[in-house]
Amino acid sequence: MRFRYRRYTGGPDPLAEPDPPTGAARRALDDLRALVAEADTDSDADRAELAALEAALSRYGEGDRSAAAEMAPSDLLRLLGPEGEAARARLDSGDHGLSPRELRRLGDAALREIDRGRGTPGGHAGRTGTGGTAGEPTGAFLPHEIAGDRPLDAAATAREAALRRARADGPALLPEDLRVAEAEPESAAAVSLLIDLSHSMVTRSLHEAATRAALALHALVRTRHPHDRVQVVGFGESAAELTPAALVAHDWRGVPGTNLHHALRLARGHLRRHRGLAPRILVVTDGEPTAHLDEDGEARFAWPPTPRTVEVTLAELDAALREGAEATFVLLADDPRLRAFRALVERRRGVRVLDADADLLGPLLLDRYRRR
Numbered sequence: 001m002r003f004r005y006r007r008y009t010g011g012p013d014p015l016a017e018p019d020p021p022t023g024a025a026r027r028a029l030d031d032l033r034a035l036v037a038e039a040d041t042d043s044d045a046d047r048a049e050l051a052a053l054e055a056a057l058s059r060y061g062e063g064d065r066s067a068a069a070e071m072a073p074s075d076l077l078r079l080l081g082p083e084g085e086a087a088r089a090r091l092d093s094g095d096h097g098l099s100p101r102e103l104r105r106l107g108d109a110a111l112r113e114i115d116r117g118r119g120t121p122g123g124h125a126g127r128t129g130t131g132g133t134a135g136e137p138t139g140a141f142l143p144h145e146i147a148g149d150r151p152l153d154a155a156a157t158a159r160e161a162a163l164r165r166a167r168a169d170g171p172a173l174l175p176e177d178l179r180v181a182e183a184e185p186e187s188a189a190a191v192s193l194l195i196d197l198s199h200s201m202v203t204r205s206l207h208e209a210a211t212r213a214a215l216a217l218h219a220l221v222r223t224r225h226p227h228d229r230v231q232v233v234g235f236g237e238s239a240a241e242l243t244p245a246a247l248v249a250h251d252w253r254g255v256p257g258t259n260l261h262h263a264l265r266l267a268r269g270h271l272r273r274h275r276g277l278a279p280r281i282l283v284v285t286d287g288e289p290t291a292h293l294d295e296d297g298e299a300r301f302a303w304p305p306t307p308r309t310v311e312v313t314l315a316e317l318d319a320a321l322r323e324g325a326e327a328t329f330v331l332l333a334d335d336p337r338l339r340a341f342r343a344l345v346e347r348r349r350g351v352r353v354l355d356a357d358a359d360l361l362g363p364l365l366l367d368r369y370r371r372r
Contacts, residue, residue: 026061028091032071033057035080035087049079103244107219110212114362153179188227190274191369192267193217196285196332197236197250198258206332209358210284211247213365218244220366229277231270235263237291238299241270257291257301261309264316265293271325279325282365286332288341289313304337314344321350328352328368330361 036054041047056070068091076084156179164170164177193214201207214232221228234242234250237257242250260283271279291301292309302309317327329345331338331353346353356364 025091028087029057029061031087032076032080032084032091033061035084039080041079046079049075053079103215103248104219104222106212106248107215107222107244110216110362111219111223111366113212114216114366188225188229188277189280189369190229190231190271190277191217191221191280191282192231192233192270193365194233194235194239194260194263194267194281194283194285195242195247196258196260196287197234198287199256200286201332204286204333206286206358206361209361213284213362214247215244216362216366217369220369229270229274231267233263233266235259237301238293239263239266241266257299258285258287258289259291259293259299259301260285260289261292261313261316262299264313264320267325268316268320268323271320271323279320279323280369281320281325281327282368283327283329284332284361284365285329286338287335288337310341310344317345317348317351321348326350326352328354330354330356330364330368332356332358332361 033054036050036057039050041050053071053075056067060067060071071088071091073085073088076088080087157173157177160179161173161177164174165172195210195214197207201210217230218232221230232242232244232247233239234247236259238259239262263283264281267281271277271281288305289309290303290305291299292312294300300306300309321327327348327350329342329351331342334355342353345351352368354364354368
């Protein structure tokens with residue numbers, strides 16, 4: 001699974017740095033090393049294979065997790081017997097996912113990709129410099145070198161250059177003349193990102209773009225908005241809060257239903273737990289709701305969707321809006337049923353609806369988050 005996330009255009013491989021195994025994978029590695037040390041063979045070919053296996057195990061223990069590809073289960077069974085094959089299976093199980101360090105690197109790579117390669121719709125609005133999150137202008141201006149990535153203020157820059165030249169002759173413009181508008185720091189936000197996990201996201205090749213966008217959002221919060229509180233909810237037939245690791249490891253195949261009703265309910269719980277923070281809901285989906293929670297708490301799926309599904313989903317959205325939340329829907333498809341649901345959502349005050357594809361999803365999502 002981890003090798004699905006190695007390829008990022010531009011820049012180094014985010015998973016290339018050494019990352020030694022821990023936990024169950026480390027214990028399985030120790031078992032394999034012990035079996036290799038105890039192996040006894042009269043064949044020169046087998047001894048050479050054992051030496052190569054020992055070298056691969058050593059590299060794996062030092063953090064080169066790609067060395068696991070050199071430990072074929074069939075070879076381990078032949079060389080080390082059933083115990084070797086079983087230890088290899090335990091190593092696979094323990095090393096299936098991405099480590100926290102790797103997840104951070106993937107998030108950082110996804111964020112760099114969005115910021116560098118594709119830019120952000122709407123310019124740099126709301127991006128963070130050393131002065132804090134961009135909010136309302138204060139009327140003052142900061143030197144560009146201490147103001148991070150905020151856009152230049154042309155009028156203030158020209159005025160500063162003119163004042164310098166009035167004091168002494170010099171070039172028309174110097175780096176120290178550059179000025180940006182100072183802004184008051186904004187309050188922290190409670191953000192709930194709701195991601196459609198239905199199978200149609202796979203058939204439309206949208207699932208990896210959604211995963212990268214979520215990882216980039218986590219990286220942005222971790223590095224630039226540490227006071228914000230972000231929740232990721234995945235919704236299929238039912239909804240559940242997901243860690244970045246769980247989202248990356250999620251098996252997108254064969255997930256029926258689009259239970260936005262349940263996802264919005266979980267989002268409301270997150271926003272209530274963080275009262276006092278600016279409440280924001282971001283929804284990523286390629287289809288209209290097709291499932292909801294019934295009065296007994298059980299998920300009810302129907303295709304085509306029943307009027308009840310749409311009714312309770314909109315009621316949950318209205319409840320979140322009444323509690324002060326702002327909601328952005330990023331729609332990844334255009335079909336008649338989704339257009340009908342979109343028309344109902346757009347009637348709500350406090351809701352923004354955007355269209356995107358796989359390439360635009362990350363930039364749009366981060367732009368909406370950055371707009372405070």
